[in-house]
Amino acid sequence: MMNKHTKKLLLLLALNGYIGTAYAQTGIGTPNPQGALHVDGAKDNAATGAPTAVQVANDVIVSKTTGFIGVGVLNPQVKLDMRSVSTENALGLGTTTMTAAAAGAGAVRYDVANTPVGAKIEVSDGSVWSKAYVAPQKAVVVVRKISSQSIPQNTATTIVNWSVVRDMSNSFTASTGEFTAPRDGTYTFLLTFNFNGAVIADGTRVESQFYNTVTSTVLASVYKTFGQSMTGTSDDAGSTRSTQAGGSSTVTLTLTAGTKVVARLYQNLIAGAVALRVTTDASDPTNPDDGFNNLTIIEH
Template sequence: MKKRIRLIILIIGILYSCVDLMNAQTGIGTANPQGILHVDGAKDNATTGVPTAAQVANDVIVNKTTGFIGVGVLNPQVKLDMRSSGPENALGLSTTTMTAAAAGAGAVRYDVINTPVGAKIEVSDGSVWHKAYIAPQKAVVVARKITSQSITQSSATNITNWNLVRDMSNSFDASLGIFTAPRDGTYTFLLTFNFNGAVINDGSRVESQFYDTTANTVLASVYKTFGQSMTGTPDDANATRSTQAGGSSTVTLTLTAGTKVVTRLWHNLISSGSVALRVTTNSSDPTNPDDGFNNLTIIEH
């Protein structure tokens, strides 16, 4: 029985191994080794010539000159090179109870019990395990108004139907004018506004609001006052003059992830009714005299 087992092992070795004694190269599963040790996992390499990238993708090769190991790579450039043409290039790590000093500087682990932030890749500097941090794509929103909208004075009006220029994190609903904070953090909102000309009341004001649509609360308000319009009163020599009211509002807010914020305007510029925002009559023409007055920028810090 033992002799039969030895014979079977010998036959398997003959069938699936090739030792190039001249060049001291060993092939397992291939008769055409490309390194000092070459394992052809799928046994699909040609018997001559250089195997294709697809054939090498399932191979393990030890370079005969450098000793570098290539997993799916014919000519490894570093001590362990896994950058093959195939899709299976993940490197599996697990945790260790070793201290950072015991593991040594440059050691890497996957800490599955790292609380409170959850599992993370960690790197040892020789003394401490440090979390490997990947910065998220910060929110940056740039939008402008190119469609007319009237702002009433009975209640604050949500500014909607923005023309979206940029949204780096897909956090802004341009139709509803709602920004959703992608994560806990600090956000700066810059709103510029301008109304069509109207005979406005002396001492009138415009209020910019930054409104939490979930909690139904005003997170911040900014006021702009106007007091030089000619309204036809005796102190104005009974003359009237159309005046444009405009301004800008900047606030910085600390928001939790998922908070929804919309910009709103309220005014008492005229005695009653509404005043329309000044928007371009030709959105494709940046030189249009009515272009560029109503804009919103949101930046995550």
């Protein structure tokens, strides 16, 4: 027969085992906890087996082995893991008036009050709050001319109806040839051009212009002159020769956000219009007329 001391010891052992079991795995909203602490927000988990990814999406779990917290994640891989199948995987931060030293190095806040004023994420290095910099998607535009267009004599004409190869910032309008600067910055424009063959006059030129359509201003221009073409005059022994005028222009411009720029060509090669040399088969890169008229724009 057990004495009172033995009974007390057995009762303590029993209580200790119960508490240990409860501590090892606790479920809130679920009878089937998968971690040291498991909260089933929607109470939609099965009574047995592991919950599905959709069911876990509304759960909060503390790992039994690492102590890591998973929000919508069954097996968190870091101290706070929120990478679930759900589309609400965002971390909400508020502002604080604590100094960077008081908050400690590594603290993060969402600040709207301090200088510079405006919504921003700030990180403490233990001494100062510093604005977190997020690099914007820089503008990179690559377009080519595959549709016919003639450039009249003595009239600066915008090159339109480009075919877009790449426009990473959606800042180029192909039909009008208009580039809109997405932000204040420095931009380099590279234009290559080539005309169909024509008997061009001596001492003529082609001028590439980069033109602001809002202020009606030529921002930059590049000249290429042509001479010694055989035009049938006496110094050419009465002979003529068809010549393809072409060239390239590179300019770097400092633009403010919203500035609209087009590439224009001016020519006085002949007494009339000259057509740009474009491919007759845009799907064939080996076509002998492909790739002569191109525009590239790069934001620095």
